[in-house]
Amino acid sequence: MHVVLISDGLCKLFSERRSEMVYILENNIYTSVHTEDVERLSANWDHFINTGGSYDVVFKKRICSQFRSIHAIGSSHVTDTGETLYVLWCSDVTDIVNAEKISTYYDKLTNMPNMSAFGVLAEQERVRMRKRGIVPAFVYFDIRDMKAINEKYGFSRGNGILSGAAFVLRDVFENDAMARLSDDHFIVLTNKRHLEQKIEQVNDQILRNPMGIPVQICAGIYFDEKTGIDIFASIDRARIACKTIK
Secondary structure, X not given: OOOOOOOHHHHHHHOOOHHHHHHHHHHOOXXXXXXXXXXXXXXXXXXXXXXXXXXXXXXXXXXXXXXEEEEEEEEEEEOOOOOEEEEEEEEEOHHHHHHHHHHHHEOOOOOOEOHHHHHHHHHXXXXXXXXXXXXXXXXXXXXXXXXXXXXXXXXXXXXXXHHHHHHHHHHHHOOOEEEEEXXXXXXXXEEOOOHHHHHHHHHHHHHOOXXXXXXXXXXXXXXXXXXXXXXHHHHHHHHHHHHHOO
């Protein structure tokens, strides 16, 4: 391959001088590419060079001491002289990729982790708690009669109750692992000590919501005193405890 033209924008994107960009493209296009992306990038590049057509790949590349997500789109064209011209456009999509990760693992309404994220966070936190001699407690919260609230006050105010409940949980349980599971259900992994007082605080604050809507919550507790029990099984036990008192 021989580089015909490099735009100022490409040099600026990769923070390289034009001479360096020429050397990288002609000798080693995988310079500073994240190791986990090299094999995939290599396979896509070889296919593009050998068969032509189109090129579309996202990969991580170290730029100015940090990895950025780069989206490269390419096309090939056969010239009148029979040579093949390959054209590439590159753009930084780091913010878009991060936003997609956030939407995958976080609930949009409450900005809380979802079930998938909680499974990872809770497992890490449970290990730390046990090392410190703390008994982990799973608390399953259920807002009572959420359907009736939506029907009487509308979904907009109902969503206000849900986002307000998330705010209260973060305020009372601070740095504990927590998530919105679905609909009006929340889960918290916290210390067994002083738990009932904290649940009372949550109930009081949600009841005194600024919209003046009468709201009650149920809370089911599972003390995770046995090892070897799956995170989601622990959540289910807390859910069953909550269901029995509804």
